[in-house]
Amino acid sequence: MPDTSKSSIITDPSAPPEWIKPHPGEMLREEYLAPLTMSASELARQLGVPANRVTAILNGDRSVSADTAWRLARFWNTSPDYWMNLQKTHDLSKAWIENGSQIERDVTPRNQENEAA
Structure with a gap:
């Protein structure tokens, strides 16, 4: 169901994305590491993970x-949900942009009104 924000713009969180988020x-690179001029290697050391992961x-x-989300959350004083939601939003938008038209062709929405009780 669409929500109306304070700006009166109607948004639908289930609406297909128009671009890959x-x-x-x-x-992580632009908002967290760059302002501190922190390297990937230093972050990896702080997180206790291999540098190639970061x-x-x-x-x-x-x-x-999930493991990395917990480590990032602890280090940056955020929540693991923050990092997982960024990943989920990216993955879902990418899947829709890459496969949405095929999904629409392949999958017919279930119509409960036409089903026998």
């Missing part, structure tokens, strides 16, 4: 796992 690695996330080649 940023990968969490982009957010580098792959920063490059958008690896998803943020």
Whole structure:
């Protein structure tokens, strides 16, 4: 069901995205590491993970796992849900942009009104 925000713009959280949302690695790089001039290696050391894990996330080649989300949350004083939601939003938008038209062709919405009781 659509919600109306304070700005009176109607939004529907289930509406298909119009573009691929940023990968969490982009957010991590631009909003967290860059202002501190922190390297991937330093973050990896602080998180207790291999440097290639952080580098792959920063490059958008690896998803943020639940374990990494907990580590990022603890280090940056955020929540693991924050990191997982960034990943989920990216993944869902990418899947729709890449496969949405095929999904619409392949899947017919269930119509409960036409089903026998």
